[in-house]
Amino acid sequence: MSNSIQVESPLHHAQLEQLIGQSSAGGIVLHEHKLLGHLNLRGNAADAEFLAGVKEALGVALPITPCSSAKSDLAQIMWLAPDEWLIIVASGSEVEIEQKLRTYLTGHFAVSDISGAQTLLELSGKDVIGLMKKSTGYDLHLDSFPVGKVVGTTFAKTGAHILRVSEDRFQLIVRRSFSDYVWLWIQHGSQEYGLTIV
Amino acid sequence: MLLIHCPYCEEMREEEEFSPAGQAHIVRPLQPEEISDEQWAHYLFFRKNPRGLHHEMWLHAAGCRKYFNATRNTVTYEIMETYKMGLKPSVTASEEGQS
Ligand SMILES: [Zn+2]
Numbered sequence: 001m002s003n004s005i006q007v008e009s010p011l012h013h014a015q016l017e018q019l020i021g022q023s024s025a026g027g028i029v030l031h032e033h034k035l036l037g038h039l040n041l042r043g044n045a046a047d048a049e050f051l052a053g054v055k056e057a058l059g060v061a062l063p064i065t066p067c068s069s070a071k072s073d074l075a076q077i078m079w080l081a082p083d084e085w086l087i088i089v090a091s092g093s094e095v096e097i098e099q100k101l102r103t104y105l106t107g108h109f110a111v112s113d114i115s116g117a118q119t120l121l122e123l124s125g126k127d128v129i130g131l132m133k134k135s136t137g138y139d140l141h142l143d144s145f146p147v148g149k150v151v152g153t154t155f156a157k158t159g160a161h162i163l164r165v166s167e168d169r170f171q172l173i174v175r176r177s178f179s180d181y182v183w184l185w186i187q188h189g190s191q192e193y194g195l196t197i198v
Numbered sequence: 199m200l201l202i203h204c205p206y207c208e209e210m211r212e213e214e215e216f217s218p219a220g221q222a223h224i225v226r227p228l229q230p231e232e233i234s235d236e237q238w239a240h241y242l243f244f245r246k247n248p249r250g251l252h253h254e255m256w257l258h259a260a261g262c263r264k265y266f267n268a269t270r271n272t273v274t275y276e277i278m279e280t281y282k283m284g285l286k287p288s289v290t291a292s293e294e295g296q297s
Contacts (some may be wrong), residue, residue, distance in 0.1 A: 066208045066262075081262035082206050137199075137212040144209075152207075152261040154214050159260040 009034035010119050010179040019197040027127030027193030030186060033120040033171075037094025039087040040080075041101065043109035053104040057097070058087065069150045069163055078150040078163060078173075086161065086173065088120065119179050123186070124169040127193035132170060134189050136160075142167065156185040200275065202256065205282045206264045215260040221245045222253040222267045249273060251291045256280070 009032060016032055043050045045064045054062045060072035063079045070077045074097065076088040089097045094115050101111045123131065132140055138153045139145060150163040158181065161173040174182045187195060200213040227233050227241055246252065252272050257265050269278045269289045278289040 066206065081264055084262075137214055152215075152258075152263070153211070154260045157214075 007035055007116075010176040011183055014180070014183055016197050023194060023196050025194055026190065026196030027125050028123065028131050028186070028190040029125035029128075029196045029198055030190075031122045031124075031198045033122060035091045036115070036120055037087075037089035037091060037097065037113070038115045038118055038120075038173075039089065039094060039098055039101070040112045040114050041085045041087055041109070042083055042111075043105070045082060047107065049107065050105060050109060053106065054101070057100045057104040067149050067151055069148050076163075078161060080152060080161065116176065118173050118175050121172045121174060121179075121182065121186075122165070122169065123172065125193070125196065126168070127190075128168050128170065130193060131186070131189045135185065136162065138162070156182060156189075158182065200277065202268070202277060203280045204258045204261060204264075205266050205280050206262045207258065211258070211261060215258060217257050217259045219255040219257050219265060222255045248291075251278075251289070253287050 011032055011034070016030075041054070043054075045051070045062070051062055051064070058072055058075045058077065060070045060075070060077065062085060063070040063077055064082075066079060066082070068079050074089060074093075078086045078088070080086055087097070094113050098111055098113055105111070129140060135156050136153055138151055145151065145164055147164050147166055150161055152159065152161050154160070155162065155172060155174070158174070158178045160182070163171040163173075165171055172182070201210040202213055202216050203210050204216075224241070227237070230238060250271060250273060251269060253267060253269050255265050256268050257263070264283075266280055266282055267285070267287065268280045269287045270276065271278070279287065281287060
């Protein structure tokens with residue numbers, strides 16, 4: 001009997017890989033960035049040592065402006081709350097980066113590996129705004145939702161964090177237990193535009 | 199649909215993202231063992247139910263998941279202000295000429 005454990009995305013059953021290339025004309029393009037490292041960081045944004053430690057560990061300053069994000073070669077950091085951030089790192093590097101944070105941080109902080117708790121979906125395509133408008137009440141105008149902003153809001157009545165990667169590209173962080181529902185919603189909402197999986 | 203200002207996200211958000219969390223500014227008795235059962239019950243269970251201005255807590259459930267305070271008119275649903283935990287309201291009933 002093998003002792004190896006195979007990690008599976010919460011959308012494993014959807015077999016998205018097999019849908020790649022089946023349709024190329026869709027106005028909505030979906031890609032799952034599956035099995036990335038997701039680290040949740042808690043700490044005091046008013047503590048200069050905490051901020052310096054994170055910068056040292058991740059190579060970029062922690063975004064402390066509400067709803068902002070930051071990126072380095074190692075990590076993409078999203079502001080979740082005044083004392084909470086989500087750090088997305090390459091698949092398999094989460095243990096190493098968690099250790100790195102623990103090395104550089106002292107005092108009152110918390111870092112948790114929540115990679116298995118959620119997944120990251122990327123929506124793009126020429127009709128992506130149409131799908132987003134159906135799914136969230138958040139104002140998608142570039143004045144209120146500029147590139148690089150991340151908002152915790154509702155997506156199809158469930159909670160999601162949405163990062164605007166570019167004018168017509170969004171990343172969605174959804175909970176594991178809601179990912180199948182979101183996948184069904186995206187299929188349904190894309191019917192009038194066509195859906196391409198990449 | 200109301201738009202509610204989250205003092206932590208620092209912007210207006212849809213009411214759908216929030217959930218109400220009851221009366222604000224309830225102080226926990228410092229010495230619970232020294233007060234009567236009646237006083238303890240008042241702390242635990244008794245709440246205001248005003249017609250008009252009310253200071254209450256809300257949770258930004260789908261956003262930053264922080265509790266904050268709001269001053270709301272329970273008749274008109276108008277939210278006069280929202281403010282962070284630990285702060286005092288700037289709009290109070292006495293200023294409005296109510297008891
Ligand atoms: Zn908020």
